[in-house]
Amino acid sequence: MSWERYGDAFLLALGQTGYMVLWTMLLGGLLGLALGIGLYVTRPGNLLGNRGGFSVLNVAVNIIRPIPFIIFLTAIYPLTRLVVGTTIGTEAVTFAMILMAGFAFSRLVEQNLVNLDPGVIEAARAMGASPWRIILTVLIPEALAPLILGYTFLFVGVLDMSAMAGYVGGGGIGDFAIVYGYRQFDWPLTAFVVVVIIVIVQAAQLLGNSLARRALHR
Amino acid sequence: MTEAIISLRGVSKVFPGRRAAVTAVDDVDLDVYEGEIFGVIGYSGAGKSTLVRLINALEHTTSGTVTVAGTDITKLRERRLRPVRAGIGMIFQQFNLLASRTVAGNVAYPLRVAGVKRAEREARVAELLDFVGLTDKAGVYPSKLSGGQKQRVGIARALATSPRILLADESTSALDPETTADVLGLLRRVNAELGITIVVITHEMDVVRALCHRIAVMERGRVVEVGDAYQVFANPTHAATARFVGSSLHDVPTPEILERLRRRHDGRLVLMRMQSDGGASGYLTSTLREHGVEGTIIYGGITEIGERPFGSLTLELVGEQADVERFVADVTVRAGASDLGTAAAPRPLPRHDERGSVR
Numbered sequence: 001m002s003w004e005r006y007g008d009a010f011l012l013a014l015g016q017t018g019y020m021v022l023w024t025m026l027l028g029g030l031l032g033l034a035l036g037i038g039l040y041v042t043r044p045g046n047l048l049g050n051r052g053g054f055s056v057l058n059v060a061v062n063i064i065r066p067i068p069f070i071i072f073l074t075a076i077y078p079l080t081r082l083v084v085g086t087t088i089g090t091e092a093v094t095f096a097m098i099l100m101a102g103f104a105f106s107r108l109v110e111q112n113l114v115n116l117d118p119g120v121i122e123a124a125r126a127m128g129a130s131p132w133r134i135i136l137t138v139l140i141p142e143a144l145a146p147l148i149l150g151y152t153f154l155f156v157g158v159l160d161m162s163a164m165a166g167y168v169g170g171g172g173i174g175d176f177a178i179v180y181g182y183r184q185f186d187w188p189l190t191a192f193v194v195v196v197i198i199v200i201v202q203a204a205q206l207l208g209n210s211l212a213r214r215a216l217h218r
Numbered sequence: 219m220t221e222a223i224i225s226l227r228g229v230s231k232v233f234p235g236r237r238a239a240v241t242a243v244d245d246v247d248l249d250v251y252e253g254e255i256f257g258v259i260g261y262s263g264a265g266k267s268t269l270v271r272l273i274n275a276l277e278h279t280t281s282g283t284v285t286v287a288g289t290d291i292t293k294l295r296e297r298r299l300r301p302v303r304a305g306i307g308m309i310f311q312q313f314n315l316l317a318s319r320t321v322a323g324n325v326a327y328p329l330r331v332a333g334v335k336r337a338e339r340e341a342r343v344a345e346l347l348d349f350v351g352l353t354d355k356a357g358v359y360p361s362k363l364s365g366g367q368k369q370r371v372g373i374a375r376a377l378a379t380s381p382r383i384l385l386a387d388e389s390t391s392a393l394d395p396e397t398t399a400d401v402l403g404l405l406r407r408v409n410a411e412l413g414i415t416i417v418v419i420t421h422e423m424d425v426v427r428a429l430c431h432r433i434a435v436m437e438r439g440r441v442v443e444v445g446d447a448y449q450v451f452a453n454p455t456h457a458a459t460a461r462f463v464g465s466s467l468h469d470v471p472t473p474e475i476l477e478r479l480r481r482r483h484d485g486r487l488v489l490m491r492m493q494s495d496g497g498a499s500g501y502l503t504s505t506l507r508e509h510g511v512e513g514t515i516i517y518g519g520i521t522e523i524g525e526r527p528f529g530s531l532t533l534e535l536v537g538e539q540a541d542v543e544r545f546v547a548d549v550t551v552r553a554g555a556s557d558l559g560t561a562a563a564p565r566p567l568p569r570h571d572e573r574g575s576v577r
Contacts, residue, residue: 123314126274127328127379128304137327141318217317217359 006180006189013176014196016090020162020172021155024097028158029151031102035061036109037135047121047131064103069161072100073168093170097161104157108150112143145216152208156201173197222285223383223415224250224273229282230439231268242268244439245282252382255409255416257430257447259462265439266419270385273417274306275299287382304332307376307414311388313368315360321371322347322356328378346374350404366397373404377412384408386418390425402428423466426451427523435459448523452491469519469529473567480561483516483534486542487558489567490549492520492529501553502531509545511537532558 035057041047042054067075073096077087084095116139124138140147163174173193181190231243242265250256258266271277272284279292291302315324322343329339347353350370360368369389376384386405390398406429408414418429426433426447433450435443437458443450454460464470470489471479479487490502506513518531535542549555559565 117312117314119310119312119314120316122276123308123310123316124327124331125276126303126306126308126385127331127375128300128302129331130300133331137330138316142316144318215318218361 009180010173010176013171013173016165016171016175017159017162017173019090020094020097020165020170021158023094024101024158024161025151025155028098028101029105029154031098032105032154033109033140033147035102035106036113037139039106039110040113040139041131041135047134061103061106064100065107067100069096069100070164070167072096073164088169090165090170090172093162093165093168093172097158100161101154101158105150105154108154109147112146112150113139115146116142145212148208148212148215152205152212155204155208159197159201221252222249223252223287224248224417225283225285226269226272227283227285229269229272229284230280231265231272231277232280241439243272243279246439246441248434248441248444250415250417251432252415253409253413254431255405255418255429257418257420257426257433258436259420259426259433260436260458261421261462264436266421266436267387269436270387270417270419273383273385274303274308276303304328304379305381305383307379307381307384309369309372309376309384309386309389311391313360313365313372313392315368315371315375317360320357320359321352321363324360324371325374325378328375332379342378346377349377350374364397365393366400369393369397369401370404373401373408377408377414382415384414384416386416388419388421391420391422395424398422398424399428405429423463427521435462448526448528451523452528467519467521467529469517469531470567471517471532475517476558476567479516479532480564483514484561486535486546486560487516488513488533488535488546488549489556489558490518490531490533491554491556492527492531505545505548509537509548510541511535511545 039054039057039061042050042057044051044054064072073093076096076099077092080087080092080095084092086092120142121134121138124134129138162170162172163177165172166175166178173196177190177193180186181193226246226248229243229246229248230241233240233242244265246269258269260266268277272279273286275284275291275294283290283292285291286302286306289302291299294302316327319327325343325346326339329342334342343356344353347356350373352367352370352374355363355367355371360371363371372389373384384405389405390401393401402425405416405418409416416429418425420426430447432445433447434441435450435456435458437456442456443454443459450459451463454463464472476487502513513533513535515531516534518529520527520529520531522528535545537545546555546557550557556568557565558567
């Protein structure tokens with residue numbers, strides 16, 4: 001790959017990917033945490049058991065999650081226009097990514113919470129703790145290690161989604177690999193991008209593992 | 219210990235099941251007095267765990283009233299129940315410690331919930347850890363502790379907000395015998411030194427023996443017998459109690475064992491019950507001598523409940539027919555013994571003595 005020729009374009013793409021992935025990890029992560037906790041606590045018999053609330057959340061997650069991202073990206077464009085003001089570009093893609101990542105992460109969060117020992121929650125209730133306090137000081141801290149691992153797992157999916165941004169003019173390194181590598185029959189360039197992605201994913205996994213280990217007091 | 223600190227009146231708890239509703243607690247009346255250690259015993263599924271959770275409103279009654287320290291808690295809304303719960307400590311079979319917090323953090327948790335200020339909180343945690351003997355473990359995470367240590371943390375945590383009542387749900391069932399004795403000793407101190415009323419749920423005879431002043435026996439959601447621990451066990455009036463005592467003590471032969479005993483011993487068999495004044499063995503030897511009868515112990519067991527001897531012995535009697543008859547007549551009248559007859563002319567066990575037999 002010749003740096004003089006592609007350097008600027010590559011750095012721009014890397015920046016776009018960074019923008020999309022970081023905002024999605026932050027806001028999509030929070031959305032997923034909220035939805036996942038919602039799914040867990042509204043399940044009948046749980047902390048804030050509410051059959052109606054649970055059904056709504058459950059159905060919503062089940063409907064959104066299986067939609068292939070590239071379809072989802074185009075299908076929600078009226079909503080995207082309403083919120084972002086445009087349906088093309090990096091911001092528009094990021095909006096769709098945040099929603100999709102949130103719904104995907106919600107199931108991971110729910111699963112990790114379901115694995116918690118209900119006895120610990122009962123103990124907190126017996127001490128007079130309110131549901132909100134239990135959510136913030138028991139549920140999240142007790143499930144923190146698996147939540148970090150689930151969040152790390154989410155990172156790969158988010159990076160994957162960001163590669164489709166080129167379809168609606170969002171840029172990013174996925175788009176870079178298609179435009180400059182694939183379309184110009186420059187296989188080494190594509191390979192270079194793949195290596196960069198592998199390095200990013202490995203670094204994220206290492207970071208996630210080490211944080212999870214620190215959160216796991218065993 | 220005259221005032222009832224916990225009163226249950228006509229309390230029922232029905233869980234709506236998938237097929238049919240399950241009545242976990244069925245029309246229970248119960249009084250627990252201030253300062254006592256009250257045991258609720260029964261086999262698993264008898265409704266003990268549900269019953270104790272009605273006392274701190276972790277479960278809500280279907281009908282009836284639960285009065286704790288003068289307040290009818292069945293009439294309170296969820297928000298009002300939280301301070302009531304904070305005033306009742308609870309410990310669990312699986313300890314239920316927060317894995318994400320240190321020992322000190324676990325003990326401090328209920329204090330945080332109660333809004334206790336940091337300095338006061340730290341002083342209280344230090345005091346509690348000293349009480350349960352875990353001062354050196356303050357900064358350790360629960361996963362590094364043994365079962366007994368975990369339960370001691372559980373006890374310290376339950377005592378943090380200075381409750382008047384402590385609920386212990388199978389608190390030693392996950393521990394080995396030595397550690398159990400250790401934890402039971404601590405619970406006895408909690409009762410004696412701090413004057414805290416303790417409600418113990420257990421299926422273990424050892425716990426009842428070591429701890430309880432009074433007990434209630436539960437079977438299929440109902441309280442079938444209540445009273446002084448010794449009285450209830452020494453004179454069980456309900457089959458469930460008799461089974462419970464027998465299955466943990468094995469002092470009275472089951473009908474199957476009795477049949478085997480009869481095959482081995484064809485003489486007259488008699489079941490002698492241990493008296494609470496402890497006189498049976500002396501009385502037994504003198505009475506045997508008096509009637510010129512020899513007795514061989516062929517089955518039985520003697521232990522202690524509430525520091526008083528408890529149990530029974532089954533004897534085979536050898537001697538002149540008339541002497542044996544006189545001896546049997548004497549002990550059945552004076553010592554409440556049961557005549558089991560001979561292999562040729564057997565007499566059944568009295569109904570409430572059929573301990574350990576199947577339903």
